[in-house]
Each structure stands twice: as structure tokens, then as C-alpha cells.
Amino acid sequence: MAEMSFRRVKYFLAAVDAETMTAAAQSLRMAQPALSRQIKLFEQDLGLTLFRPKGNRLVLTTAGERLVPMARRLMGEVDRFERGAATLSTGRVSTLTVGTTEATLRNLLAPFIATLGPDDPVVNARTVIQANIPVALREGCDAAISTAPMQGELVSELLGSAPIYACVSARHPMALAGVVEAPIEDFADHAVVLPTHRNASRYLLDFAVSAAGIRFPSVMESDDGQAIMRSPPPGPPRDSPPNSRGSGPTPFAFWSPRCAVLTDS
Secondary structure (H helix, E strand, O other): OHHHHHHHHHHHHHHHHOOOOHHHHHHHHHHHHHHHHHHHHHHHHHHOOEEEEEEEEEEEHHHHHHHHHHHHHHHHHHHHHHHHHHHHOOOOOOOEEEOOOOOHHHHHHHHOOOOOOOOOEEEHHHEOOHHHHHHHHOOOOOEEOOOOOOOOOOOOOOOOOOEEEEEOOOOOOOHOOOOOOOOOHHHOOOOOEOOOOOHHHHHHHHHHHHHHHOOOOEEEOOOOHHHHOOOOOOOOOOOOOOOOOOOOOOEEEEOOOOOOEEEEE
């Protein structure tokens, strides 16, 4: 495929993402009439109608919808080819695109990126949900950070392990006793607030709880860490005194199945 055709695929995807020709032209830093002309030429090359207008917005036709994932994979390969050629030419990696979840980006990748210097590669983070990490690797990401190894032909390497963080009130008996680490079995009679199953760590936690042979008497779910910290307990834990608000100790928030590290809320 000629260079201009690759460029038209890029223009097509820009229009898909922006949903209007004007916004797409602005993102590409080109005139809107010129972009419209390139999209028309692209449709002529393919013999397909890719968009239909709906007010000021662009709506994909059925053919356009089917072409989008193929176009993304194609441009991902083009990008990898160009960066691979540049690496071979210069002997150094200049840019890495890393796919990961929002939580991993916030807690792990972003702090690491902050330590990089001017001679290190530029790391571009792309946030994806856990289930779409394999797709992200096919569509342009050089690597991905996951809470579990990927299946299939993908190669994975263990970067490390993280503890379960159990966030409790300063008046909780464990906090008052100065406990900083405890086995998961110690939380068997506590009401908890957990991430939903949209969070891959929840499945790992479920496995750890099952392996320990315990169950929580009451569970609430939330994917909002701040909401978890503010939530009232789903029910008072057995054998635990109420806190100063009379609602029982602040529930625990678990994030990864290793050990529990207590932090005052």
C-alpha cells in the first residue's frame, strides 16, 4: 500500500475518533475541506461508503464499522514498523507505548515514568480495561502491564507483587493494637467493600479467599476508591465494637491477594 494510502487510513481513524470532520481536521492540523477530500478519495479507493452524515456528526456505515478494527491493527503495525526501523537505525529505543488499567497507571506506571530522565525512552501510557489488554497489544501497544499473565502466544514476566491494602478506621481494634500486617484469615468475620468484577484484582482476591477457606459475612462493591473510603459498612462485623459514629468499623478495601497491610483512614 502506498504511503498516501496509509495516510488516508490515519485520516479515516481520526474522523472515526473525532466524530466530526471539523474536529478531526483540527486534531490533524489540516484544513477541513482537505480532510473531507482525502476521506472521499479513500472511499473511492475502497469502493465503499464509510460515513453517513447525521446532523453535524459523522456516523459509520456498516462497512465503516467493520473496517475500523482492521484499520487500527494496520496502523498499529505501521507504527511498530516505523519505530522498529528507527531503533535499528539509531541503536536505541526512543518511544514505548504501554497499555494498562487506570489503577495500574495511577499506582505503578505513572510513578515510574516520573523517574525517567532525558536519555530514557518516552513512555506513552494507554489506559484499557483488563479484558482488552490483548487487543491493545495487537493495535499498537509495545507492552502491557497486567495483574495476571496473558494466555496464548504472549510472553509475560513477573514484575513483582503487591499487598492487599485493608483500610480501616483509626479506632478499629487492629489499628489500636498497632497491627501492620495480618493473614487474610483474620478478616473472615469482617464486612468488606470490594472492587467489582470489572477489576481483575477482584478475581485474584476471590481465589485467595477461596483458597483460605473463608467468606465475608457481608460485601458491598465499588470501583471508586474514594467512594470505598467514604462508604458505611455493609453490616457490623461480629465481635467488633462500633466506632464513634455508631456504624461499626470502616470496612476493608482489598486490592491484591498477598498479605494485608493496614492503613488508617
